[in-house]
Amino acid sequence: MTLYENLLVFAAILQSLTLLRLVRRRDAGQRVYTLVVLAELLLATVAMVEGDRFLGLCATCLCGLTVVLPWLLERGARQVFALGQPRWAVRMTGLRALLMPGAGLGRQQQILAGFSLLDRKGPAAALGHFRGLLAEAEDPAELAMIHEQIVAMLLYDLRWGEAVAHYESQFQPGYAALRPALALGMLKALGELGRMRDAATLLRALEEGPLGQEPGAAELVGQARLTFLAHAGATTTVDAALAGERARELGLSPANAALLQATAAAFAGDEDRARTILQALPTRLRGRDERALAAARALQERLPREPTERSAELDEQVLRAALGLREQLAARAGRAAPRAGGVLMTSLLIAGMAGSFLVALWQGLAGVGLLRVGAFTPELWRAGSWGRLVTAPFVHADLLGLLLDAYSIWLAGHVLERILGRARMGLVAIVGAAAGLWAAGRHEPGPALMIGGGNAMAVAVLVATLWTLMPGRTPGVAPTVRRSLVVTLLLLLGAQLLSCVPGDAALRSTPLSLGVAAFVGSLLAIALPPALPRLVSRGLDLLLVAALCFVGVGAYRVGQEEPIGFALVHREPRPAERGAIVALPQSFERVGAAGERRHALLSVYQGWIDAQALRGGALVQIMVVEGVGSSGSSALFRVDPGLLRELTIRSDEGLDPAAREIVAGASGSWSTYTLQRNGEAVARVIERRLAESGPTVLLLAAPPLAFDQAPTLYARVVADAVLAE
Structure with missing residues (x-):
């Protein structure tokens, strides 16, 4: 997915969550704002369905102005108010009210204005302001809030008798x-x-x-x-x-x-x-x-x-x-005190996931390219790339997967880290995910399968949190709070288990990896009581430091590896296809029948497809075509003549120079071009005729940028194809 597509999906998700929160609150004063968010969500949905880039940009910008920026202003207003700058809090709240039409924020701004008066003119002016608001307020909840502020002002002014009298008369x-x-x-x-x-x-x-x-x-x-x-x-x-x-x-x-x-x-x-x-x-x-x-x-x-x-x-x-x-x-x-004030480890894990995704997005890495940023395959792990056990949990192929894993860790981490502490939170996440990937690496029969480590990390944290919320381990948690948290965490756990369903999209987890991650998370959560002696807590802190160092060393080793070169060296000749033998990496799967629609741009034809590229949203397939075509045409049209009515051929000037040199050095004639639909390039094609009247080896990459994930590998596959004896 491109940056624009990811932003549009993210905007739609934010609008959906905001709309859900507004509906659940049932605040009559926010009906107009609810309709505004609903209209923006519909606009984003139409843009995604119709593929309209203009509507998509409008929906994304409106989401930033009416959802994201007000959220940032709200957090900023709280911070500056806590720092003793109520005047800036009033200004930020006023801008937030302007960006959220119909949200009913006028009263909130007036209450903050009272604190601004307290800062500038003293308690008497603030009291007069709040007492003036009483005459205009009608809602019971709003009246209670104003009376509470009046009591707070009297307490601030050390007027003990008046504060107690007003409190007892209203509450x-x-x-x-x-x-x-x-x-x-x-x-x-x-x-x-x-x-x-x-x-x-x-x-x-x-x-x-x-x-x-x-x-x-x-x-x-x-x-x-x-x-x-x-x-x-x-x-x-x-x-x-x-x-x-x-x-x-x-x-x-x-x-x-x-x-x-x-x-x-x-x-x-x-x-x-x-x-x-x-x-x-x-x-x-x-x-x-x-x-x-x-x-x-x-x-x-x-x-x-x-x-x-x-x-x-x-x-x-x-x-x-x-x-x-x-x-x-x-x-x-x-005993070690609970970390009630912060969730540093939780924030670091999510920041690592987001950072890895942004790096991959910035460099245009997807599918097989994700191996460069640390994605896990049993093939690479068995070859000695142990660092992928700790880097793969931070690698994501799509925005939805990233958001699900990050939200699961964020919600569960707020409970787990505050109750069990930073050390056990980090060990549950890192060790649980690594153990799940290790088990999958040892027993997964598909050596080239890219396994999602983010799911394993999220499952380990979710399961550990569920154990921690057992009444016997945390008796101080209110039953209503416990029930609400457990239901939400179970729903997220169910969503994570869906990652085991077979499919082509994104990084898929295996039942074994999630099961082992859940077991390790459970063990680390229940082996020790929530409150620990200080000496044991220090020991866990040292283990967390060691685990973080292990992650750093693993990331460095993965950065020094060349997974594309590994795939190039470890290719294997496949059975002869229409008189040609092609040497392919293990990530290429056999397709026996043509016409299956596994990608939005083009159908899949008989031959081989790169399963790793497909997980990044790209279609890379190799096929062998018999017969001799006319000059300026494509061998693909002989496979599917119906494409002549919807695709046109254009010259390809953007082919990687190294790939061009590799294919040009092979025997036989070759050509490269792009296929366009309605003026937009949808695929890049490289085809090489093995002999004057022999078969043609054709590589198709859709979209064209999919070829750039591993240009030398794909070019070498075409160049090394030979005639069957």
Whole structure:
């Protein structure tokens, strides 16, 4: 497929996924945008069916403007907002709303404008903006969002009493347990107001709710426990929890950690210690800690203050929070922490696949040319090309296969890497795929079959993730989340198993390769528990480094090989065909009957076809034609006279010079030309007459660029053909 065809297919896939997401949301405010995406999808479909390049370019450009660019703007707006630049976030959201007509993004932009006012004019202006939005809003979900922002502004301005009053007038008590930032703010507000019983209720709701069950929310739960303990005056527990590097493990900056220690001292009645910590706090400020400094000044102004009134009930709640925090810190200290923050290995695997595909696309490699970028065949592996065990998983012959493998690894990797860690994610993918290809290389009877390693890698990761999501191994995952993930992963696994169905298109997997990859993935996933001692985790990290080095060395060795030259040397003479013997590589398959349509451009005729070229979307066939044709005509027309009505012959000036020299050096007469249909070149033909009245060996490559994947090999096949004795 050309770059244009790949882009058009990719655009249609993006439009389909976007349309599916919009339909599932059933948002009445996005109906117009849904119709826009549907119209673009129909335009892309018509362009692919009719082969209209103009419509295809229009569909691709519209997809970039209304789907891809808004997605990038959304991610960019989130990043700049997190960096403290709400004004740029408002501008990017405004451009996104312009590119998505009828998407109902006006309200989102107005809410971001409130944060921009907070940055420029302060909390009072932002509060006025949000209260003005209340008068215009009607949707309950939109009203809840605006009320939540009003509470956030009051908390930001340290107006604890007003924030709690507004929250309690609009939301149920446990609402904040579903909003991480709001939960921390409300815990602090309740603590500042001395309402420790309500604070304990909110903390318990947070611990027992969905956020408390997620491994990625461990830092949030730890900060909530510390906030509660600090306002309860538990100085000993707070100091122990923040000693050494523990503050960083809980996601706290030095200034915020010092503020918690000062708060604990103040609520315990130790005024002198609280003042000492607060006076030294400015020296610990970093980056965006200005709110910590404002809270420290407010706390210092309220000193001295009455210590928190202790009771048996509060002591029990403090002990419960302290034990939970101690267990959390002990688990982090004694065991390898889950990689909740990133999916580096998953991203690297997908980037490797995409990079390999782009290199092949840029160099025009397809079919047999994919062997140059590391595709796997049992023939090459048995000849000593072991590096293809680790390079083949990154090689793809078509965009759809790449997208399926990348999406499978992306979705499963987000679960597997965050729960089991980076090392096991990488080992499951690399070792699982290599083991699957190794098994196929040993037992596959078709030595020239190009086997897809990307499918094996995806299956290994999918199966390992399914084992990891078993309730006994990850009891903290919510049942609804687990069910949704398992169903999606099983559907992707079923799609991957379809790669075992025999066919000509793309790189095909074998049941043995996928089975062995699934077995290795299962073994690596269940042999060890999800949480490991730090020493074992370091050992796995070293194994991953060794595996990555193995991949690098394998890629270097594959880069030094010449697979086309190997095929040229290892040709075998085939049985005589119409008085001629042709020496062919093992990738050429016998075709006994003519007329079969295995390619969109031309039919297949009796002779041999290159199965490897066919997997790249090209048709390369060798045939022997009897009789003598007229000058300026093609021997192909003697095989199929009906082609005279649809094809015309044109001179071929683009034949590779080395190939031209090879054919010209052979005995007998020869010619090369292109076949055109409606003014477009559809095939390149090289034919050589072995004797004055003897048979003609004809090589046909459709499209013409298919010949350029291995010009010397194909030219040598024609030049070395001989008459049968």
